Amino acid sequence: MDVPTVRPVKAGWWNVLRPWTLHGAVVPVLIGGAVAMTVIEPEWIDAIVFALIMLGSCLFQCVANILNTYGDFVKGTDTVENETRSPELVTGVLKPKDVLMTGMVCLFIICIIGIVLMFHVGIGLMVYGLLGIFGVTMYTMGASYKYHGMGQISVFINFGILMPMGTYYVLTGDFFSMDVLLLSLPNAFMITGVLAGNELRDYYEDKKTDVGTLIGRMSYEDGMRLYLFESLISFPILIILMVTGMAPLTCAIAFLTLYDAYILYANSKRAPKDGHSSFMLVPLCFKLNWHFGVLMVAGYLIWIFIP
Numbered sequence: 001m002d003v004p005t006v007r008p009v010k011a012g013w014w015n016v017l018r019p020w021t022l023h024g025a026v027v028p029v030l031i032g033g034a035v036a037m038t039v040i041e042p043e044w045i046d047a048i049v050f051a052l053i054m055l056g057s058c059l060f061q062c063v064a065n066i067l068n069t070y071g072d073f074v075k076g077t078d079t080v081e082n083e084t085r086s087p088e089l090v091t092g093v094l095k096p097k098d099v100l101m102t103g104m105v106c107l108f109i110i111c112i113i114g115i116v117l118m119f120h121v122g123i124g125l126m127v128y129g130l131l132g133i134f135g136v137t138m139y140t141m142g143a144s145y146k147y148h149g150m151g152q153i154s155v156f157i158n159f160g161i162l163m164p165m166g167t168y169y170v171l172t173g174d175f176f177s178m179d180v181l182l183l184s185l186p187n188a189f190m191i192t193g194v195l196a197g198n199e200l201r202d203y204y205e206d207k208k209t210d211v212g213t214l215i216g217r218m219s220y221e222d223g224m225r226l227y228l229f230e231s232l233i234s235f236p237i238l239i240i241l242m243v244t245g246m247a248p249l250t251c252a253i254a255f256l257t258l259y260d261a262y263i264l265y266a267n268s269k270r271a272p273k274d275g276h277s278s279f280m281l282v283p284l285c286f287k288l289n290w291h292f293g294v295l296m297v298a299g300y301l302i303w304i305f306i307p
Contacts, residue, residue: 011093015086016102018065023286024159024191025057027293031187032167034300035180039172046171049120053167056113059106060163064136066103070096071140075147077209107133121170128166132158149214152230155195160188182246186234186254186296190289193230197281200227200271220272228268231285232261234292248303254296260288 033050040046073089073096088094114129135158139146145154164184168177199206199215200223206216215223238254241247264284270277 011087011091013088013094016066016069016088016094016099017062019062020283020286021065021194022058022061023290023293024155024194025061025163026054027187027191027289027297028159028163028184029054029057029167030293030297031184032164032180033171034297034304035164035177035183036168036171037301037304038179039174049117049170050167052113052117053170056110056117057163057167059110059113060132060136061159063103063106063110064139066099066106067137068140068146070099070103071144071146075140075144077140077206077211107137117170121173124175125166125170128162128169131162132166135162147212149212149217151199152192152195152214156188156192159191160184179246182241183296183300186237186241187289187293189230189237190234190285190292193227193232194282194285194289196223196227196230197285200224201278201281224268224271227281227285228265231264231288235261238296248300250303251296251299253299253302254292256295257288257291260284260291264288 029050033053069086069088072086089096089099110133111129114125118125135154138144139151139154145151161181161184164180164187165176168180169175196215199213200220202211202213203215203220203223206213215226218226235255235258238247238251242249242251267277267280267284271281272278
């Protein structure tokens with residue numbers, strides 16, 4: 001098999017922060033907020049609380065990106081010879097201490113937001129907060145669970161499940177909701193598919209440095225199957241939820257993204273031998289996740305507000 005080349009990125013803070021990944025924080029909060037609308041009668045304070053949740057969640061995503069860059073550099077995963085994805089530190093464009101400090105500042109702001117929200121809803125929020133902090137800080141630092149093949153599991157749990165559940169808890173005061181859990185599943189798989197695409201895109205480079213991601217422990221072909229499963233299983237899950245009455249039929253507007261899914265699938269067939277297609281494994285899943293998640297939430301809100 002020909003090894004596809006990985007397109008290099010431009011070094012700088014933009015690539016460290018990776019704002020294009022914020023769908024991973026925005027969509028889960030929208031899901032939790034949408035289900036909360038069936039329980040509460042929104043007041044002005046709820047809008048402020050929701051804005052704080054969204055800000056904190058986006059900062060969580062940024063911290064994950066920042067500390068991933070720092071952790072990979074410290075562990076020697078990112079080198080001058082392997083600088084296509086995170087060249088900032090290995091090329092000296094940014095200083096390690098500045099990147100680490102930026103991550104810590106964002107984490108400090110998250111803690112302040114969390115304390116404010118605990119005054120609003122209660123100490124139970126600390127459970128969600130501590131799990132989230134562990135998830136974003138220990139990816140490539142400390143426990144470094146990325147190197148033990150646990151990255152995708154963490155994304156599924158933290159961003160796919162805990163973030164919408166935490167949002168619902170803050171807005172309603174109910175610590176657990178089966179409705180939120182079930183509606184979160186399609187997005188949880190799809191956002192995990194984004195990381196699968198990332199691991200697949202970097203498959204051969206990660207093999208050289210023995211990173212040990214989940215897909216890195218598989219054959220490339222099996223990794224591609226996992227990527228497609230996680231990216232596309234959301235559609236049959238949503239069908240099951242609608243058929244069983246666990247999601248309103250108006251959520252079917254999310255199926256407008258089947259065209260995006262087709263483009264993703266077609267690209268996956270070219271990726272093993274084409275560098276550009278390999279690079280596109282991640283952004284195409286980004287796009288699918290954004291569109292699917294927002295449309296599913298829009299369908300849910302239509303069901304609430306337009307009887």
